[in-house]
Amino acid sequence: MNIQVLPDHKLSSVAPLKPCNVEKKEVQLILVKDQNGVQYTSSTIMPTPSTHGTPCTAEELEERETWGKKIDFLLSVIGFAVDLANVWRFPYLCYKNGGGAFLIPYILFLVIAGMPLFYMELALGQYNREGAATVWKICPVFKGVGYTVIIIALYVGFYYNVIIAWSLYYLFSSMTSELPWLHCDNAWNSPNCTDPKLLNGSFLGNGTSYAKYKMTPAAEFYERGVLHLHESRGIQDLGMPRWELVLCLVAVVFLLYFSLWKGVKSSGKVLLTHCA
Template sequence: MPKSKILIQGHTDHRLSVVVPFNEFSPEKKDVELILVKEQNGIQYTNNTIVAPDTSQKYEVPVLEEQEREHWGKKIDFLLSVVGFSVDLANVWRFPYLCYKNGGGAFLIPYTLFLIIAGMPLFYMELALGQYNRQGAATVWKICPCFKGVGYTVILIALYVGFYYNVIIAWSLYYLASSFTSELPWTTCGNAWNTPNCTDPNLLNASFFENGTKYSKYKLTPAAQFYERGVLHLHESAGIHDLGLPRWQLTLCLFAVLIVLFFSLWKGVKTSGKVVWITATLPYVVLFVLLIRGITLPGSSKGISAYLHIDFRRLKEPTVWIDAATQIFYSLGAGFGVLIAFASYNKFDNNCYRFSDDIYRMLGFKPGLYWRLCWKFVSPAFLLFVVITSIVTYNPLSYDDYHFPPWANQAGWAIALSSMILVPIYFIYKFFTVPGTFKQKLGYCVTPESEYYLVQQGDIRQFKLQHWLTI
């Protein structure tokens, strides 16, 4: 009686593939030797007998292959995408404002500290998660299924941020279009939107306005009035309850921004990898031009000294530390799921930091003690500190002298909770939908999907104290 062999191979990501020749089946009875080769422990099962179906027809056995995930065209495409994502409005526009607001150079102290203990570890963690698992922000949580709600949360947060970030870019586009005039509209007071109080800053008496506080409060500059009255038309609104109609000029600019985004992403990384060659390098050119222009303006030395001045008394204020912690995520782009998505298109053996065993498996070495300590203890403690401090020191939102009504603050909290609530909701959903006892349910929730067989065997390392204390 003829005998055939079928080899079932195990892969590092726990998938199985069947390797068989395209031989035709015959209706005669055969002994088929199954050899299960598992890479990790080499267990083999043999001498199983299979009876071919009693039919006169002949068949071919197809070999199914998993669809290959799309890759970046070049490694530089991935690098430029990450750089372009990090160098955005948060660094060009938000960081200087927060630095000046929170004591100049003093702000750099908590910012640098949080960058070391949280920013960089979380940055590399997201790249490692995406590249090793080859999944997006939500599906990557097959490593701990009960926290898949975290993936949905970061996606929703990215959506919320995209709403106002794209609007700000639309404002910038409007400014760009307005600059193509013989005289810049934000430098003079003779425009239709200017008030009688508008004054040329070059003609102001510095002694009357002291250190600029009154000057800023009454919004007398042409630039401030162009932004608030010429662009946003805030003077036509009585408050947040009176939004008015959208301005067609700004709507058109926003539509143009969305069109650019669509054509940058419509074919995945193949198109976005080419677009970043412009979007990631052009900001540095513009920043260099602005630097040269800024240091050549009158009074530039005073502006530089204001940023370099360190007011250590400001470090006693919790808001300084909260602003620094928040800015870390905007500066590096961590926590939005974008880095996970970018890294998921890398090749599996790309030289990127991965978690301990994954790094050892792919690169031959484990991450240093600094990374392991931050990933397991320091960074989670930092995030908990930020959340608690932000809640305790919360102040109702205001804009200059206008204080938003209570219902507006409540709406803001509702929007914030709409994303965070997904984490416990999905945890509860996952717990009650998996089978087994209470211990097995909890085991299925915290065990990677590829290791569910350990739950059935009762060998759940997440339940052991040694697992939690191992660095």
């Protein structure tokens, strides 16, 4: 019987029987020829040290998704660190708490506390490839920290999505030949509405500024046209939901869902489109 071993470049790879941390096994194909001239092939598995392991469980075989591009991860981190509180409330808080002097303690605590905690959170997630709750398997004592992060994200998502719904309502309201918050001739305007162009800083007889008792069309559009605050008697009177704002909020929720339903693959494309 003649045995012909194929050259090294004839070696092939086949899928293993799902051992942990192993993707392929090398198999050497042997061409066997008996006395009758019949040829057939035989194979010899060439095991490696990593193949002698126990079969993986379903959880171990589950592959975590990864970012398609580095720019996707960078944009997601920027979106995670920079939100409405930074670009909207921070200038107000800075002005309210001393102006430029407020930046000194802010930058100090940003360097010694904010940035290290931010980096630690990203490093733990990247290294362990786990979520906010399951990443604390490395130290179960702090598992409550992960659940707290999830609760905070849920809480923040409630009012951030409402603000985005307001922005969407403004977008639809601006699709007219004339913006509705420029003049005082709308149905929601009150007698106190005054065109800013007509305010010349006049004063009343007792020295009180006349403009103090007037409201701009933009302010009344937000308070009376969007929120209808004039129909509420106080915080105890919530009133009925406005269907326009409800539809905008539902649209925002659907946009978020379809942006994340395929994980980081779809969210990365949405971030690129948003930044473009």
